[in-house]
Amino acid sequence: MGSAVVRPGDVVRQQQGELAEALVERQFAAQPELARRYGPTGRARCLQDANHHLAYLADAMNAGDPALFTNYVGWAKVMLGKRGIPMEDLARYLDLTRTILQDQLEGPSADLAAAYLGAGLARLPSLPTEVPAYLCGDAPHGELARAYLGALIGGERHQASRMILDAVSSGTSVKDIYQHVFQTAQYEVGRRWQQNELSVAQEHYCTAATQLIMSQLYPHVFATEKGDGRLVAACVAGDLHEIGMRMVTDFFEMDGWHTFYLGANMPAQGVVDTVVQRDAHVLAISATISRHLQAVEELIQQVRVHPGCRGVKILVGGYPFLSLPDLWRKMGADGSAANAQDAVALGNRFLTHDGP
Amino acid sequence: MTAPDNAPGMAFVTTLDGTIVRVIRDDLGLLTPLPAGATVTSLMDATSVARAAAFLAALNERQAAFDSALTLRVGKHTSPLQFAGSAQDGRLFILATRSGSDSTRISDEYSSIHNEQTNALRAAHQDISRQDRDRQDRDLALYDDLSRVNNELATLEREMARKNVELEKLNAQKNRILGIAAHELRNPLGVIASYSDFLQEEAADALTAEQLEFVAIIKRTSEFLLRMVSDILDVAAIDAGQLKLTREPTDLFTLMSHNITLNRVLAMRKGIPVELEPMPPLPPIPIDAAKIEQVLNNLVGNAVKFSHRGSTVRVRVTSATDHVTVAVQDSGLGIPAEDLPKLFKPFGRTSVRATGGEQSTGLGLAIVRNIVEAHGGRIWLESEVGRGSTFSFTLPLR
Numbered sequence: 069m070g071s072a073v074v075r076p077g078d079v080v081r082q083q084q085g086e087l088a089e090a091l092v093e094r095q096f097a098a099q100p101e102l103a104r105r106y107g108p109t110g111r112a113r114c115l116q117d118a119n120h121h122l123a124y125l126a127d128a129m130n131a132g133d134p135a136l137f138t139n140y141v142g143w144a145k146v147m148l149g150k151r152g153i154p155m156e157d158l159a160r161y162l163d164l165t166r167t168i169l170q171d172q173l174e175g176p177s178a179d180l181a182a183a184y185l186g187a188g189l190a191r192l193p194s195l196p197t198e199v200p201a202y203l204c205g206d207a208p209h210g211e212l213a214r215a216y217l218g219a220l221i222g223g224e225r226h227q228a229s230r231m232i233l234d235a236v237s238s239g240t241s242v243k244d245i246y247q248h249v250f251q252t253a254q255y256e257v258g259r260r261w262q263q264n265e266l267s268v269a270q271e272h273y274c275t276a277a278t279q280l281i282m283s284q285l286y287p288h289v290f291a292t293e294k295g296d297g298r299l300v301a302a303c304v305a306g307d308l309h310e311i312g313m314r315m316v317t318d319f320f321e322m323d324g325w326h327t328f329y330l331g332a333n334m335p336a337q338g339v340v341d342t343v344v345q346r347d348a349h350v351l352a353i354s355a356t357i358s359r360h361l362q363a364v365e366e367l368i369q370q371v372r373v374h375p376g377c378r379g380v381k382i383l384v385g386g387y388p389f390l391s392l393p394d395l396w397r398k399m400g401a402d403g404s405a406a407n408a409q410d411a412v413a414l415g416n417r418f419l420t421h422d423g424p
Numbered sequence: 425m426t427a428p429d430n431a432p433g434m435a436f437v438t439t440l441d442g443t444i445v446r447v448i449r450d451d452l453g454l455l456t457p458l459p460a461g462a463t464v465t466s467l468m469d470a471t472s473v474a475r476a477a478a479f480l481a482a483l484n485e486r487q488a489a490f491d492s493a494l495t496l497r498v499g500k501h502t503s504p505l506q507f508a509g510s511a512q513d514g515r516l517f518i519l520a521t522r523s524g525s526d527s528t529r530i531s532d533e534y535s536s537i538h539n540e541q542t543n544a545l546r547a548a549h550q551d552i553s554r555q556d557r558d559r560q561d562r563d564l565a566l567y568d569d570l571s572r573v574n575n576e577l578a579t580l581e582r583e584m585a586r587k588n589v590e591l592e593k594l595n596a597q598k599n600r601i602l603g604i605a606a607h608e609l610r611n612p613l614g615v616i617a618s619y620s621d622f623l624q625e626e627a628a629d630a631l632t633a634e635q636l637e638f639v640a641i642i643k644r645t646s647e648f649l650l651r652m653v654s655d656i657l658d659v660a661a662i663d664a665g666q667l668k669l670t671r672e673p674t675d676l677f678t679l680m681s682h683n684i685t686l687n688r689v690l691a692m693r694k695g696i697p698v699e700l701e702p703m704p705p706l707p708p709i710p711i712d713a714a715k716i717e718q719v720l721n722n723l724v725g726n727a728v729k730f731s732h733r734g735s736t737v738r739v740r741v742t743s744a745t746d747h748v749t750v751a752v753q754d755s756g757l758g759i760p761a762e763d764l765p766k767l768f769k770p771f772g773r774t775s776v777r778a779t780g781g782e783q784s785t786g787l788g789l790a791i792v793r794n795i796v797e798a799h800g801g802r803i804w805l806e807s808e809v810g811r812g813s814t815f816s817f818t819l820p821l822r
Contacts, residue, residue, distance in 0.1 A: 280578075
């Protein structure tokens, strides 16, 4: 999968601008009231959306898996449905997209795009209209998670912080807090935003507050005696949802690894340099949405060709890898894990089998 | 009564002061029949009258007003609605709907009539909606930027927490190594000091005056190094949190008298009398006597070190309800203000030189401060260059 090969999704990506223009043109021609109602700003926003849809399609085509695009359609169905846009509108839109791509693309890319859109359309009616809640009372620490999220949504971060610190001082492990409270609360926040029950501002507030509260637990996280393992962790550029990777990195730290967390704004070269400089055993990369898969793949390629990174094992994670169990192989990684605990177990296996 | 869910709202025309003159649409059934002389404000619940007046004023002033949330009163019930309106040819055209999108819906429906009033309203509404969307776009971009900044801060904070733990470990390691090194130095230094002592006393007759001077230098230097090693061990112990006090009820008068007598002998060599002023009666106080003697030795020793021959060092004890204050005053060189901040820090040497060329380890005052603070007291200094210094410290009575 060298960079010189033009993949089917790249064809969509190269023409994305023109395709999006054509799509909006046809959409507005079919529904003249859109122009009257929303004017030029509305049109610009529709263009933005069209680019977004096409990018998801291109990513799925490059990853070679229509399920990635169908997942996106499912996400859009819930998100739009909860904002008063019926499934039929989404179906019409996907159909229109298929027509335009068939008209404007040539060869195998056109057929593949049509097949992916067709798959999405076929599944659309049976895809759920709601996402089930992540919070349930009988889950481990379910009550704490519910109270914690309630406090954050009410803007009471001090209260939320006190709940967590009290729980830790009365013996709840930091790992449990991460997994059963922070992670569950973050998933639930995402779900409620998708279902139009939380505003963007509330979503950002919850994430920021959880990051702050996590930092209050650092004295516990960094207290572990250190072993030999060295981990460099990064989210690919552009991914704002980095809290999951941060939690995974802290799990490694609590397992005695030396960890170096680079966040999301580190360019690929910076990640490679850190891997070399820290003589890392494992590089962990996360992508929250399939839009970021290309960046993951490019980063992996850079690591693979660098002589100083020979022997480093690459672990990938995030939502797209959860839904497609084989995706990590296609991306050129050495493994993927469904949660932080499994990621650490895999890291330890890498260490014992290929350790210095 | 609240408006039925499927009712988009109502539309009516009023005079500029808000008297309703024509009802165009009334899905909510609030204006049918139209009460005589009904005004916009007369329809309102008491909580919304002032805001309704402001809405009318805005319409008159700016020709259009939107997104005014007003509550109507109908009999015993209230009904919250969104008000929008435009002014045209001396009349106000007003829409009251359950939501903003209903307002767009109604004005869309009316646009087919080509009513100038509805056109004006729609144009103005579009304008406002566009501004709204632009603002929302800007807000979203700002949220993302804030998230980026917050992520970076969280990453830096994590890195800092990690480094902090590393530094604490390194510091503990440094103290351990320092302690071991100092321990290993103490024995050979003790041997050198004792043998030079022996040479001075037993072999003085066999040595020339110059050789005796060499021996004296060896003795002085090795004693200084011993003191330095002992201070370093103290500082390392304090840094490692190992300063342990053995507190016992102690008669401060006995302790002070004994200590000052010993210090007086050393001070007399420089011709400096040390005076202990009369002390108030005190109950026994819980202190580590050996450590407080160390504090006194250091403070009185310093006072002598930085005083001129013939001047006096005074030690004074005063008592308050819950503590005593011990002050050691000299009329020596004094310490410049710029040296004060580093005075109680390890190796925080000042620019002042001892009057008799005595050496300092630079650790004494750091140790003194730690001992005093470990007792729950505090230490401070008043000083004036050329007029002398007073070091004072407190000790709690209980």
